[in-house]
Amino acid sequence: MAKIVCVLYDDPVDGYPKTYPRDDIPKINAYPDGQTTPRPKGIDFKPGELLGSVSGELGLRRFLENAGHTFVVTSDKDGKDSRLDKELPDAEIVISQPFWPAYMTAERFAKAPKLKLVVTAGIGSDHTDLQAAMDRGVTVAEVTYCNSISVSEHIVMMILSLVRNYIPSYQWVVRGGWNIADCVTRSYDIEGMHIGTVAAGRIGLAALRRLKPFDVKLHYTDRHRLPAGVEKELDLTFHPNVESMVRVCDVVTINCPLHPETENMFNAQLISKMKRGAYIVNTARGKICDPNAIAQALESGQLAGYAGDVWFPQPAPKDHPWRSMPHHGMTPHISGTSLSAQARYAAGVREILECWFDKRPIRNEYLIVDGGKLAGAGAHSYSAGNATRGSEEAARFKTS
Numbered sequence: 001m002a003k004i005v006c007v008l009y010d011d012p013v014d015g016y017p018k019t020y021p022r023d024d025i026p027k028i029n030a031y032p033d034g035q036t037t038p039r040p041k042g043i044d045f046k047p048g049e050l051l052g053s054v055s056g057e058l059g060l061r062r063f064l065e066n067a068g069h070t071f072v073v074t075s076d077k078d079g080k081d082s083r084l085d086k087e088l089p090d091a092e093i094v095i096s097q098p099f100w101p102a103y104m105t106a107e108r109f110a111k112a113p114k115l116k117l118v119v120t121a122g123i124g125s126d127h128t129d130l131q132a133a134m135d136r137g138v139t140v141a142e143v144t145y146c147n148s149i150s151v152s153e154h155i156v157m158m159i160l161s162l163v164r165n166y167i168p169s170y171q172w173v174v175r176g177g178w179n180i181a182d183c184v185t186r187s188y189d190i191e192g193m194h195i196g197t198v199a200a201g202r203i204g205l206a207a208l209r210r211l212k213p214f215d216v217k218l219h220y221t222d223r224h225r226l227p228a229g230v231e232k233e234l235d236l237t238f239h240p241n242v243e244s245m246v247r248v249c250d251v252v253t254i255n256c257p258l259h260p261e262t263e264n265m266f267n268a269q270l271i272s273k274m275k276r277g278a279y280i281v282n283t284a285r286g287k288i289c290d291p292n293a294i295a296q297a298l299e300s301g302q303l304a305g306y307a308g309d310v311w312f313p314q315p316a317p318k319d320h321p322w323r324s325m326p327h328h329g330m331t332p333h334i335s336g337t338s339l340s341a342q343a344r345y346a347a348g349v350r351e352i353l354e355c356w357f358d359k360r361p362i363r364n365e366y367l368i369v370d371g372g373k374l375a376g377a378g379a380h381s382y383s384a385g386n387a388t389r390g391s392e393e394a395a396r397f398k399t400s
Contacts, residue, residue, distance in 0.1 A: 002092040002357075003070040003114075007084055008054050009100035010075045016055040024048055025340045031145045032206065035365060038143065038348035047343035052097055058121055058346040060353070067357065077102050078395040088112040093356070095119045095349060099333040101127035101314055103391035109136055119352055121345045122147055122336050125368045126258040126285055129386040130378070133369045140369035141362050143348030144377045145202055147336035151283050152206035154309065154335035155253050158281045159211070161329050162305035163190050163251070186304070186327070191215050196249040198242055198265075199256035200226055201381065203283070207253055208234055221245045222256075224380070243273055251279045254308075258285035260385035268293040271302060282308035283335045286316075287387060295325040303327075309335045313394035 025048040030036050045051055045059030052058070057073050064071040072091075076083035077100070084102055088094075088111045096102035097120070104118055109132045118128050120142035133140050161167060169183040195211055196219030197204040205226070208218050212234055220226070221239040231238060239245035242265065246252055252274070256262050266280065266289040280303060282289055291312075297303040307329030311322065314333055322330050336345075348366070355362045367376030374382055 001068040001070065003072065003087075003090055004060075004064060004093040004095065004353075005084065005087045005091045005102075006058065006060070006071065006073045007077045007094070007096035007100065007102040008052055008056070008058070008073060008075060009097070011053045011055050012050075016053070017050055020048060020050075020339070022048065025343065028340075028344070031148070031202075033145075033202075035145055037344055038146065038351045040347050040350040040354055043347055043350060045343075045346060048339050049342075050339065051342040051346045052099065052121070052337050056342075056346075058095070058349055060346075060350060063350060064353070075100065078392070078397070082395075084108075085111065088115070090114055093117045093119065093353070095121055096127070097121045097337065097345075098124045098127065099314070099337050101391075103313070103388050103394065104128040104132075105388045105391065106132040106386070109133070109138070117141070117356055119349055120368075121349045122341075124257060124285065125378070126287075126382075126387045127391070128368075129388045130259075130369055130374070130382060131384055131386045134372050134374070134384065137372050138369065139362075139367070140378070141352050141366045142368055142377070143345045143352070144363075144365045146344040146348050147338075147341035148202040149206055150338050150341040151203045151255075151335045152210055155203075155207040155255075155281055155283055156210050158283070158307040158309075158329055159190065159195070159251055159253065159279070162279050162281070162307050162327075163188050163193075167329055190251070193217070193250040194219060194248050195251040195253070196220060196239070196245045198222075198245070198252065198254045199284075200236075201255065204253070204255035205230070207255065208236065219245050219249055242270065246270065246274045246278070248275070249278060250275060251281065254280065254282040254284045254288055256284055256288065257381045258287050258387050259381075259383045260387060261383050262288050263387055264288070264290050266290065266293070268296070271297045274302070276302055277304040279303065279305045279307075282306070282310055284310060286310040286312035286314070286322075287390075291321050295321040298325050298327050305329065309333050313391045315394060315397040317393060317396035 074083040165187040200220040309331040364376040368378030
């Protein structure tokens with residue numbers, strides 16, 4: 001029997017919910033490219049429940065314990081005395097979410113000699129040292145596509161919130177004001193703007209499709225060029241590199257995976273090549289952007305706004321510059337963990353575990369590392385290497 005350690009974010013501050021705003025959520029059977037949603041043999045939760053926090057347990061406890069496995073759930077993941085570190089020596093499987101990641105560094109792999117499988121409940125497995133996983137023959141899997149549409153909706157929301165100056169306008173209302181001039185001096189229409197995405201995979205392409213009706217001019221760059229039919233349908237302009245695209249865009253949305261080739265991509269040099277007064281929306285990974293370069297560009301006016309819900313590390317220390325910089329629309333990492341998305345990624349984790357224990361193949365699209373090499377979605381999206389350096393700073397969230 002296996003020991004499974006699951007790292008999830010904390011419950012709401014006023015307790016695990018007894019009721020929810022809605023009675024149900026729409027049932028989604030397939031994604032836009034035809035890939036089916038997760039198909040486990042069963043689930044032990046009601047879709048629409050809070051599953052991503054410690055009390056939600058991804059709906060896995062009954063399934064795992066009935067099969068004789070040991071299931072440990074914790075939110076304590078950072079620092080040398082964390083619960084995660086104490087449980088690693090005899091753990092066979094580690095599960096965590098990108099929103100509250102268990103940073104599986106090479107040092108943690110060394111503490112876990114029995115580890116065979118690392119699962120991301122969601123998409124994006126950069127919080128795992130993929131090179132260490134390959135070197136140690138550990139399988140890495142994620143629930144590909146489960147929350148891609150969720151994130152694309154968040155992107156559109158953030159673009160409109162930044163460009164229309166929604167958050168400061170809302171704050172005037174909360175303060176009892178009616179300061180129209182203060183609100184509109186930073187408010188524009190996106191109609192006619194040039195909007196580009198760094199990467200046009202599942203999330204980036206979904207964002208482009210949702211932006212098309214706003215009568216904007218759409219751009220993209222990606223190492224995998226889209227089919228000509230898609231470019232024609234959306235009237236897309238392809239750019240061979242990021243530098244070419246950012247020079248012409250009023251809004252840039254970042255949707256590429258984090259790996260050594262994209263780490264720190266948006267640094268001071270690249271930002272200086274952007275149009276003055278451009279906006280950046282980053283729902284990919286915080287480490288793709290240099291935090292100080294972003295803050296300084298907002299201070300100088302080179303950027304008119306920055307919004308994102310990804311940080312590095314996560315949780316971000318309380319003195320992280322993105323908490324206090326001007327003209328931002330930051331959220332904690334929530335874009336892919338709506339209650340709708342949780343139903344899919346919880347079911348996907350169960351499907352992965354059912355396959356693992358039944359010795360059946362895990363879906364190829366869920367695989368990131370397998371057999372000592374990048375595989376499945378991992379071979380398409382990642383490069384070999386390690387992007388976890390600096391993650392120990394997450395421990396400062398508790399003390400800063």
